[in-house]
Amino acid sequence: MNDNKSQAIVIRSSSLRTPTSLTHVNICGQLVDTSPVIRDQGFTIGINLTMTSQIANICRYAYYHLSRIAKIRDSISTTICKSLIHGLVTLQIDYGITVLFGISDHHLHHLEMVQRSAARIVVKIRRGDRQSVTTILRQLHWLPVRKHIEYKLLILVHRALHDGTPEYLVALLLQQAPSRSLRSAGGLLLEVPRVNIEHFGHRAFVQDPLCGTNSLGICATTAI
Template sequence: MTSQVANVCRSAYYHLSRIAKIRDSISTTVCKSLIHGLVTSRLDYGNAILYGISDRHMHRLEMVQRSAARIVRQIRRGDRQSMTTILRQLHRLPVRKRIDFKLLVLVHRAIYNGTPEYLAALLRRHTPPRSLRSAGGLLLEVPRVNMERFGRRAFACAGPTLWNKLPRNIRDNSNITQFKKQLKTLLFST
């Protein structure tokens, strides 16, 4: 994923530098729209495949997101402000949590709507061999993985692993809109 992350970062920094040059002459709303259209959309595009990448690559993507937040808020690099607070004010999840959010939404859609059928075929419900309290909790089976290829990053393994960590009340919610709201609340609080 080194070349993928490098290309995303290079493209994002190019657009950020162009936006930074005109930042004083545009409003915050226009700046947010520009950054979303040119930078954030590149970070989000296909980010489900970035699950489980190295911390070094994740840090590079987070630095892009932090630079974008600084430009929107017109904060200099040396200013001592918490980037977590700034991202929360902008209603933006950190990159790692955005990836988890996207994966969990894909799993939800595959379970309840069955929309991406090719993904739904990769998910199997966990059925314990004997009667347990967790049997009705809509848990998914995490398959054994081959570490030579994608390993734990594969959707068939990553999706159920994240899904099973969710609280039961969120997993049981079949309404996608409410599920997203509950999931964002949960991810912002952790």
């Protein structure tokens, strides 16, 4: 095990008054110090699983490139501008975006502001202009961030159900089998697992109190 690259983190609730005293863990005889934030597979994970650090990194990276694109916007065409934004900003937001399903509205707002800034640069309008950003997003055929997260998650679930890929998710998707005859029995609904820990459990399985199913409004949910 590489001592310089090994990291450990203790996940705990933000409401825990007494922080854990665990400062290191023993892995195969090697002591690894714990850290409040670790990075794995391109994601920055904090001790409370709020994705705060990940959102901050995405926004910092995106605004850096948006500012540079804005400086040369008058010298490039709209097509080139879109290509630059998709290559440097959109792909950064899109990478592993399903992990952000269920994040707070506060964090989601930061990503939406990045998307709106990118849209303004493409159509060359300033922040103070009264033109609706929602209308601009429709013209550009850009899904809002929340809908984009749901769309990517639905694609992942659809592939797991119909193509059997990725295999590690197929076993997690169980079709709902009601104990009695219901009109929803033929709706291909999936089971929503029960969770004991409100904060961490519902980050993966977000329940919709209005329809009694998952918050996607259809028969698909999974834990990433």
